[in-house]
Amino acid sequence: GDSVTQMEGPVTLSEEAFLTINCTYTATGYPSLFWYVQYPGEGLQLLLKATKADDKGSNKGFEATYRKETTSFHLEKGSVQVSDSAVYFCARGGGFKTIFGAGTRLFVKA
Amino acid sequence: DVKVTQSSRYLVKRTGEKVFLECVQDMDHENMFWYRQDPGLGLRLIYFSYDVKMKEKGDIPEGYSVSREKKERFSLILESASTNQTSMYLCASRPQEYTREQYFGPGTRLTVT
Numbered sequence: 001g002d003s004v005t006q007m008e009g010p011v012t013l014s015e016e017a018f019l020t021i022n023c024t025y026t027a028t029g030y031p032s033l034f035w036y037v038q039y040p041g042e043g044l045q046l047l048l049k050a051t052k053a054d055d056k057g058s059n060k061g062f063e064a065t066y067r068k069e070t071t072s073f074h075l076e077k078g079s080v081q082v083s084d085s086a087v088y089f090c091a092r093g094g095g096f097k098t099i100f101g102a103g104t105r106l107f108v109k110a
Numbered sequence: 111d112v113k114v115t116q117s118s119r120y121l122v123k124r125t126g127e128k129v130f131l132e133c134v135q136d137m138d139h140e141n142m143f144w145y146r147q148d149p150g151l152g153l154r155l156i157y158f159s160y161d162v163k164m165k166e167k168g169d170i171p172e173g174y175s176v177s178r179e180k181k182e183r184f185s186l187i188l189e190s191a192s193t194n195q196t197s198m199y200l201c202a203s204r205p206q207e208y209t210r211e212q213y214f215g216p217g218t219r220l221t222v223t
Contacts, residue, residue, distance in 0.1 A: 032208070036211075036214075041216075042216055043114075043214035045214065046211040093209060094209065097158070100153045102152035
């Protein structure tokens with residue numbers, strides 16, 4: 001069946017380091033792709049999304065590009081901050097159910 | 111802003127009790143979802159509803175039931191709580207269009223003792 005695979009965490013970075021969290025998906029057709037973020041003690045909230053191939057989603061300095069040829073939607077940020085410490089979920093939509101990855105926990109040290 | 115609220119942030123229940131978790135959304139969304147979140151397992155879909163009085167089983171429906179009598183409210187029911195149902199429960203809503211994102215509540219951390 002359809003699935004989303006993202007890199008295992010935790011990922012630990014120093015402030016101002018470059019961040020990449022890999023995400024690949026399997027799906028028929030052209031799903032919508034999402035990154036959600038979950039801060040401690042909260043529910044998930046949308047970070048960014050892309051609805052078609054080659055679209056780039058961006059928000060709060062984070063970016064991800066919908067790559068149909070590699071079925072990937074990697075999350076990147078050029079300079080992380082301590083406040084970016086959270087769990088990040090890659091997800092694919094396009095059907096009634098949204099398929100979520102397992103989540104990647106990010107720790108950013110000052 | 112879309113707001114999804116859940117009735118409790120923390121709940122402690124005893125084995126065998128009937129437990130109700132309530133979720134309310136204020137944006138007239140057709141679709142609503144219940145997930146549980148456990149360490150290392152990500153989010154797992156318990157039940158979803160695509161409209162009032164309509165419900166479908168998700169990936170792990172055993173031990174749960176749901177009710178959606180009004181569009182804005184989606185309730186998750188644990189008929190007889192067990193310790194393996196100790197978890198974080200997340201409710202979400204979404205408009206009818208499948209390309210749209212889901213909006214999540216803050217979660218209910220349920221402990222069954």
